[in-house]
Amino acid sequence: MPLQMLKGSARVQKNSLPSDLQKVDFEHLQLGSDYASKYLQGTVVISHPLTRLGNGTSFFKVVLQESENSYSRTGTINILVFGKLAEDCDSVVHQGDIMMVTGFSLAKSTSEDDRHCCQLEVSEEAGSTIYICTRSSRATTSSETVAVPVAPKYTYTPLNHLKAGTVVNLYGAVKFFKPPYVCKGTDYCSVITIVDQSNAKLICSLFNSNRNALPEIYKNGDIVRFHRIKVREFNGQLQGITSCGFAALTFDGTIGAPMVPRTSSKLFTFTDEDKRTVEDLRLWVASNLLNTAPAAKLSDIQPPVFFELTCQLVGKAKVDGSSYLLKVWDGTKCPFPSWKLLVKEDDLEGDSILIRHLKNLTVDIVVYDNHVQLARSLKVGSFIRMYNLHAKPQSPEGRSDISYMQFHLHSGTGYGRGITVLPESHTDVKELKAFLDSVDMTDSECSERTSSPELEHTYIPLGSCLERCQQLSVTVLTDHQHFDETALGTIMNSRIPQPYRIRAKLTRFEPKKLHQSVKLHCPQCNLMQEVPDGAELDSIMREASATRSDSDLLSTSFCESVVWGTENQEQRRIAVHFVKHDELLQEPEVSLILIEGGTLKEILKLSKKFKGIIPVRSAEDELTLLDLSAPFFWQGNLQYYGCKHCSYPKAVSSLSSLAAREDPSWEPTAISQALGVVPLQHVFVMKFTLDDGTGTLDVYLMDCKKFFQIPASEVLINNLFQEKMERIMNKLCPPGKNFGELPWLECFIKSYYVRDGSEEQLCYQIFDTMIAEDI
CATH class of the missing domain: 2.40.50.140 (Nucleic acid-binding proteins)
Known part of the structure; x- marks a missing residue:
């Protein structure tokens, strides 16, 4: 039966499971592994109400906490139950029950919470079985007992006992903190320095895509409790960082303040022992930690x-x-x-x-x-x-x-x-x-x-004063705002490579034809090359397609291949290899094809129907990529090129590992890695002439997307992006305006040396700067 109720001691419960099953710990769960002979066990800490999905399928969600290692970094995990098994579980599963699950499939978690990064998916149709040791108030005989879970016991490590490479639980008082802010990626970051009675300190850099999931700290002296924080060594000093399952509680550090934890989590433990720990820290804070930030009316x-x-x-x-x-x-x-x-x-x-x-x-x-x-x-x-x-x-x-x-x-x-x-x-x-x-x-x-x-x-009124707070900039600084501004005249007299913060006006830029600013750049060897135009690309593809042999069709085990004849007078034959998934062909909009002998026009036509296209050729007994002068991958109107110097192309059969994945996405990054190709990036390359009244400096811009807030790869194929870029440059450097009428640009630039033969030239490049939203 897919749902079984168990009673008795822990030994009796375990013996009720098939003898060939082995228990797997939460922290050892990994995507892609085989769990056919494994079972997972934990305590039910949350059971959500039964619901129905859009297709009418019954759905029941349970959160399990690992009983033996409740303080580990993997903590809790989501269990998703589907179909009739979900309906059966809804009537018998309650908080505090022990649950054992077999025949499950493992998937990446879709929830934005602090639980395990994977989730279990179970159903009767998939052959899953759930064993429940129910927490019941019914009387039991002397020969049978019911497992009653207790609150997990956490161990807390003093700050002077921390070791690099460990995941620990700890308490501390906040000595310094930065409120959550957006870092360079999409995550929020909060930097917190904590201390405790051992007089040791730990600087913690905490990240989360959800701002509310970071600790809610309001002032120095607040008390924090961190569960499952990873300790590492950085620049010779221990540092705390978020790990899988990280969770935090924050308390007011004032003696006598209400003992109410601040947290976004709906599930946490807080015992009398925790209360005593917070009170002890409050007493220590009152006599040892001063709030150095002056608060004032x-x-x-x-x-x-x-x-x-x-x-x-x-x-x-x-x-x-x-x-x-x-x-x-x-x-x-x-x-x-x-x-x-x-x-x-x-x-x-x-x-x-x-x-x-x-x-x-x-x-x-x-x-x-x-x-x-x-x-x-x-x-x-x-x-x-x-x-x-x-x-x-x-x-x-x-x-x-x-x-x-x-x-x-x-x-x-x-x-x-x-x-x-x-x-x-x-x-x-x-x-x-x-x-x-x-x-x-x-x-x-x-x-x-x-x-x-x-x-x-x-x-x-705006613009009435030369100070930054009145005369506003058309650019935004994204980092290093603590840098002081430096005049261009001062920078020109310095020969030491270093970063600067400047405020200047754009008097001239190159190239004037903005689409010519898009180049291909290798991030490894810094190779820079032009993007082939339509005529060049057609010539490259025709030359490559001319090598198509009419010999026996080469195929691979993960493809289904056909040969098509052209309808024109060229009498060419094109081989198309359709990549299969689970031995089946996918729908065109999500499938990948390999094309042998196709021209530019033919590939562009097919790219409107298929998710991705890889041009290939027959070489001996296998399919390989074309010369990297041609794109190694096509997706819609976008072409992806590889670096000839850094790439070590593999046979196309290397894609079989991607095809075998549960959900092959056929994205450029995964494909380039599988094929041993180092992809070239589309970047904007421009030269700006800047003037702040103290001097004039030529500064280079090399940026993929950040500065203009436009992807460089899209500019060549999207007229709207081209028009937007023209509007931006007309705002930055409006034609026909005198110097006094030009807008101010606030930028970070860095100086560096470039060797030209035996000579070194000092150059300057913009970084960590972007166009203001409303320009």
């Missing part, structure tokens, strides 16, 4: 200063693609006249009546670059905390007799710079809300009527 500001501000957001507005305006208040009044950014009323989000009412108590804060995405997502009315906020005095242009206060959250994450949204249950929020409710608005309004209009607020 607006009324306490003494510029210039970097400080931490807890406040309520009452309005926000987009300034441009690289900066955003936040109007905030904390119930106190800044003692200095404040700078107000002049924006259109229609662009300001928030209650306009309330904003006018609080005009005398709000301050305008401009956030830049990497903080814009989070600022845009903030809800008006929410309570936020800003870290490393900069307050500085500034005099209006031409006026030295008065000054006003500016507030900026600069680029980057240096010194923990960032923004965090505080929940309304947070102690600091409760205190702030109570204080805001007590503010006497009548006194505020009277103060506003009696104060000097000239000194109270200074409204600054």
Whole structure:
């Protein structure tokens, strides 16, 4: 039977399983392995309600936790049950039951959670069997017992006992942190330094595609509990990084604060022993760890200063693609006249009546670059905390007799710079809300009527000042924002290769025909070559197809092959090899074909129907790739080329391993690896002439997609991308404009030497810079 109920001791339960089955641990599960003679065992910690899929199939989801190694990095795993077996499980499976599963298939997890990276899929049709040792309140006889699971026992490692290469559980107090920010990929990153009573410290770099899955830390001194964090050695120092199954709890580090953990996980354990550990750490923090980031009220500001501000957001507005305006208040009044950014009323989000009412108590804060995405997502009315906020005095242009206060959250994450949204249950929020409710608005309004209009607020229209906060850049810096700006004149006098942050104007660029900027580049040997145009590509393919032999058709075990004759006077014959999966041909839109003897026109015609095409030729007793002057792979209108110097092409039979996969995707990366080809990248290669008034510098741009936010491979085949690129360059370097009318570009450039024969030339290249969103 596909579902069996077991009773008795653990030994009796195990003997109820077929004798040839062997238990497999969670951490040893790997995609592609054979588990026909294995079984998996764990405790049911979550059982979801029975549902039906779109096709009517019954579906039941269970989360299992490994009983013996509950603290390991593989922790818990999702079990997906389908069909009648799902209906049977729904009526008998409950939290706390012991479940053993056989005849399962293993797939990559589709859930965005902190569980095992694989999931089990079971059904009666697949021959699966589920054994349940039920947790029951029914009386049992002396000869039979029911297994009752207990909360897993976790072991925690002191920070001074950590070793590289281990996965551990630990507690610590936060000494420094950076709020989650978008790193270079799609993940969010949070950097946290923790300490404990051993006076050791650990710097943790935590990554997750879900921002909410990272630890919710609001201030230094918070207490964290990390489960399944990997320890490695980096630059001679131990470092903690996320591993499979990583999970975190965070607690307020203040003595007497509620013992309520902050976490996005719906399943966690927290025992009396954990409570004692947090209390002990709170006591230690109170006497050993000082909050070094000064928190201040607006009324306490003494510029210039970097400080931490807890406040309520009452309005926000987009300034441009690289900066955003936040109007905030904390119930106190800044003692200095404040700078107000002049924006259109229609662009300001928030209650306009309330904003006018609080005009005398709000301050305008401009956030830049990497903080814009989070600022845009903030809800008006929410309570936020800003870290490393900069307050500085500034005099209006031409006026030295008065000054006003500016507030900026600069680029980057240096010194923990960032923004965090505080929940309304947070102690600091409760205190702030109570204080805001007590503010006497009548006194505020009277103060506003009696104060000097000239000194109270200074409204600054965009573009009225040469500082970055007023004259905005058409580019965005994506990293290293802590770098100071360097004048081009200074860079030109330096012969030492190094990175710089610059602010300049684009006065000239090459090539003028923008499609000519797309080249092919090898990331290994730095080979650079032109992309063949249609005529060249046709000539290459015709030359290759002319080598097609009319001898016996070569085929492979994983292909089904046919020969077609052409309908024109050439009387050519084309061999087409259809790659099979599970001995069956796939639908054209998801299938791969190998073509022998095809011309450019014929391949382009077939590429509209099939997922991918690989041009091949017969060589002795096997099929091989064409010369790498031709593309090794076609997908739609895109051609993929390989590097002649770095590639070591293999026979086409190497694709058999891909064809045997459960779900062959036929993507360029997998195909190039299987065939031993190092793919060339489509890149933009341009020369910019930049001028900042102190000097003129030729700087090269070599970028695949990041700078223009356009894939270089698509520009040659997509007219919309070509038009977008032309619009961008007309904005960066508008024709017919004088120097004063050109926009500013803020860029990172790096200098490097290039050897030309016996001489070395110093060159410059743009990096970690992209075009602003709204350009």
